[in-house]
Amino acid sequence: MKSFIFKDTQCSFVELPPATHGKTILEFFQNNSDYFKLCEGREPNQACLDDFFNDAPDNFVSKKKSWGCFADHQLKAVIDYIEDYPETKTVFGGLLLIDQAWRGQGFGRRIMQIFRETLMQQGFEKMRIAVLEQNTNALKVWERAGFKEVSPRKKKIFGNLESVVVIMDLSL
């Protein structure tokens, strides 16, 4: 667990075991359904929760991790990722989702800073993310954070939508 202060509020960044936090996370997804409508063309449901905890290529399910950030005992952000994928010492970031009321105030940047420090301490050297082309705000946020597009864009189905995927890397 890592604790930090954001805007006078004590925040805790903790690993989330699925068995204990599934309901909380699904409610969090439902309260922040804009992402799922934009990127997956669906309301958040059990399948989104399963993806958050388990979606990983064959042989990498055990490398999947899910973290949450609580402030005043309420979930304000989640992030999932796969360790050592697609190669050793690289982390493949999944969904970073911030509570709508907490966006645009530097909270995402702070979480990424803590996440990055944690990964570096663990010996990871690179972070890779996949951003969907229609998620123009996120593309700007990641570019601002120093991520660079690294390979040709490809189409892939997420939820009910076929989207163009932008792969971006950041050296840690």
Ligand SMILES: CC(C)(COP(=O)(O)OP(=O)(O)OC[C@H]1O[C@@H](n2cnc3c(N)ncnc32)[C@H](O)[C@@H]1OP(=O)(O)O)[C@@H](O)C(=O)NCCC(=O)NCCS
């Ligand atoms: C994308 C997301 C994680 C960013 O978190 P956030 O708390 O809103 O972002 P921050 O306020 O910390 O902003 C981070 C930086 O991006 C910049 N930024 C934020 N939104 C921006 C926008 N629409 N256009 C340009 N820059 C933007 C900020 O100015 C800030 O820059 P700085 O570090 O130089 O000050 C958050 O908005 C979110 O949860 N969105 C919905 C889910 C999602 O799309 N996740 C990403 C999936 S790939």
